[in-house]
Amino acid sequence: MSYGIQLPVQSQSTLYTEAWETGAGPEDLVAVARAADAAGFAYIACCDHVAVPRRLAPVMSTVWYDPVATLAHLAAVTERVRLLSHVAVVGLRHPLLTAKQYATLDQLSGGRLVLGVGAGHVREEFEALHVDFERRGAVLDEVMDALRAALGPEEFPEHHGKLYDFADLGQRPRPAQEHVPVWVGGSSPAAVRRAALKGDGWLPQGDPRERLPAQIARLKALREEAGIEAPCTIGAIAEPLYVGRPGWNPGRRTLTGPPEEIAESLRAYRALGVDQIQVRFRSRSRAELTDQMAAFGAEVAPDL
Template identity: 40%
Template sequence: MRLGVALPVVTAHPASSNAWEAAAGIGEISSIAAAADALGYHHVTCSEHVAIPADVAAERGGTYWDPLATFGFLAATTSQIRLATNVLVLGYHHPLEVAKRYGTLDQVSGGRLVLGVGVGSLESEFAVLGAQFADRGARADDALAAIRSAFSTGRPTHDGPFYSYDHIVVEPHAAQRRVPVWVGGRTRRALRRAVELGDAFCPFALSPEEIAAMLADVERPAGFGVVLTTGRLDPIAAADSALRQLNRLRDAGATVVSATIASSSADHHIEQLESLKNLATQLDIEFTPPEESVT
């Protein structure tokens, strides 16, 4: 199992944000990402929402840093940690836009992109953006296949029910031969989408037991990943609780975990990451040595 970090500041969600994050910015984000990089964590995450309706922001939060711009900056201040969108909403973008922009990010970062994607659930945001909501699942399937075709070559072709193109050049394309794609969701259809079109399933709003039951009913290819998230961990003050959470996720089938950290400042956040690494090594969780290449 590998352990990553849900970056603070980039998402102001009421359930997971710490008070200090409201006044923080790119300096704090960068210092925490650099510390996670040096400690050998697997990835950092950044979510996507474009325009949250005001009446929804109180529940979901209204601040979401753009992952492309954020990761473009962090690519220059880190060296090995992976940059994971968690998640990019497929319906908000043409697949060639995703392939070009995030393929460029993969080049800029030296092949460290993880593309986490989802179909989206906030109908009012779809409406604001002029995106199609009713058939978003089928559109997402086609978009994901199209993105796959364009990540691996500068001259992609695709002929699907919603997107079709040929005789075009899209350069630069991704540096990795196969960009890891994590597919988010909380339904069996989302899990099937992940198995058929992705490299890992990244569920949300499900208990570990519910996730384990879903996974037991689906045949998964070799190497298929399961990316699970923790609740707020306090590895300094509540080490036993943090260990229990990690063990519970591993027992549910996690191959990768994104950790959310309770902290009182950016410096405290980094101290928590150091303590969490020390705890995690007790569970034989893998960390990347400083000299290890990610490509």
């Protein structure tokens, strides 16, 4: 079972941001990305919001780094770790624009892109960019089809749909990967169905452990009914972690303790059918976070 991490600093919702992140910046992102690379993390991930309305800013904040720019910057200072958009609200942009950005990122990084996509949830963001919020699911479905074409091997991709129609328009550089994996984020019935029928992977958004078996069973049943035999990478977001016994209160939901106890708890995800877990560490500083990441890679990961 592989493990990845949503980067700190680049999004600062009050739901998960640690206090030290509010004063952090690019040098901290670089340090965390390098720590992930060194500790065997499968990916580092970056979120996507174009603009946050004033009514949501007290909870969401307005700090949301652009995922393409951020991941490209971090690609240049890492060697192995993959680069995940978790998730890109690709319905907000024309698919040819999205394809140009992410194909370039994949080429520059040597084929390390994983394109995570989601439908989005902020109405004002859609309205400002003149995209139909009520039909965002249908928009995402077509954009995914268009991106399959535009991120494929053809220099002149072709797509003819209800919303987007293009042909005879060349785009280079092509992605370095022959097939860019597309993971679908979301836990609604529509998101699970989209992941099953259109995705290479599923990124549930905070499903507790007890909900995962039914969700995974439904996803697999949908793929079987559709005759899809290709593997699908099943993800999960683990509880907050702290390797060892903290001398401070990391929160009631945090998994703490010796590495072997944490590994035992996380192995239960694998038994549920999960292929990769996204982990998050409680921390009071960048140094504490990178120390936690190193301890996880060295002492927990071998037992996963």
